[in-house]
Amino acid sequence: MTIQQFKQTAIEKLSSSPSPALDADVLLQWILQKDKTFILFNRELELTEEQEDKLSAAVEKRRTGLPVAYITGTKEFFGYDFHVTTDVLIPKPDTEVLVENAANWIIDEYSMQPGTFNVCDMCTGSGCVGISLMKFLSESDSTIAGEHLPGFTMCDISSAALAVAKGNADRLLSEVQRQKFNFVQTNLFDNLGHAKAGIYDIIVSNPPYVPASETTELLKDGRSEPRLALDGDVTLEGKPSGTNDGLALIRNLIPQAYRFLIPGGMLILETGEYNAEETEKIMQENGFKDTKLYYDLEGQLRNVSGIK
Template identity: 90%
Template sequence: MTIQQFKQTAIEKLTTSPSPALDADVLLQWILQKDKTFILFNRDLELTEEQEAKLAEAIAKRKTGLPIAYITGHKEFFGLDFNVTPDVLIPKPDTEILVENAANWIIDEYTRQPRIFNICDMCTGSGCVGISLMKFLSESDGTISKEHLPGFTMCDISSAALAVAKENADRLLSKAQRQKFNFVQTNLFDNLGHAKVGIYDIIVSNPPYVPASETTELLKDGRSEPRLALDGDVTLEGKPSGTDDGLALIRNLIPQAYRFLIPGGMLILETGEYNAEETERIMKENGFKNTKLYYDLEGQLRNVSGIK
């Protein structure tokens, strides 16, 4: 079978996928370890029997609804190649603006008062937010000098998710950057000590914020993402909260984050477009000042921030 024949077969078989041609391309790139251009210019290349067998297995998995990223074990985020497993949420393009908005605030603050920032990535999952932030601040943008590499506390309740985040930090960060990362298994801020005074300059978080009923609907498509990563309607004990606005976890996160911030520190959260304004209200209610709403590239409300 040639590359072109595989693509045709894949498109015919992946009837329930919203993007069968793209799925076929990504699977070919993964199996052949080649880029898009190679696939495009080598349509008549014969696949080996082993490659065909692996591709057939991948198509069978995709037909169950399993996302391509869980099949290949990789997802690009902020220009970086993250390892993913079904223990972590697949990093979403929407979350890139959380990194950008956090980075903009850090750069402004750093320009005003150069120092070593102490950053908490709460609900870190694959580690994509904190790791991208470190890379951007210390490499791409270059504003933060080497002596001032920020420190990161990467938190998640799931030990399996933290294992993936650590693996990504080991793969993607330099030795000096990696040394500034600390991973903590914790239910929100429980295991971060009893802060009498604030610790963090900025807390950045993409927490579970999807309403419980919508989470149940989403998971019906076989995507296999952890319910723990999506459902925002859970109590501190991890039980259903009985609410259906996606905000039960955020209602606990906000006052805890306030205690863990230094005066003048920022909390910035990703939310749904449907619960961003209510999140801003909860921030104000808990003492945050200068609260702000941010839109994503599709014009949807996506981030909320406030200053202690």
């Protein structure tokens, strides 16, 4: 079977996927370990029997609804390849604006007050937010380097997710950058010490914020993403909150984050376009000033920030 013949068969078999041609291309690139251009210019290349077997197994997995990223084990985010397993949410392009907005604030603050920053990435999952932020800051602002590299506390309730995040930090960060990272298994801020004064200059978080009923609907397509990463309607004990606005966890996160910020520090969150404005209100009710809403590249409300 040639590359072209495989593509035709795969596209037919993956007709229920929203992107059959792209899925087939990504699977080919993964099995052949070649880039998009190679696949495009070598359509008549004969696949080996082993390649054919691996590709048809991958297509069968994709037919169950399993996303391509879980099949290949990687997802590109902010220009970096993150390792992913079904223990973590697959990083989404929408989340890249969270990294950009956090980086812009840090760079502005740093230019006014050089020093060392402490960053908390709450609900870190694959670590894509904190790790990309470190790489972006080190590469875009030469003054934020060496001893002035920010310290990162990467937090998640899931030990399996933290293991994935640590692996990504080991692979993507330099030795010096990696030394600035600390990983903590914690239910929100429970295990970060009950500091009276704040410790973080910025808390950045993409928490679970999808309404409970919508989470149930989303998971019906076989995507296998952890419910823990999506459902925002959970209590501090991890039980259903009985609400359906996706904001139960955020209602607990915001006052806790306030306590853990230094005066003048920033909390910036990703939310749904449907609950961003309500999140801004919760921030204001909990003492945050200068609250701000941000749009993503598709023009949807995506981030909310406030200053302590």
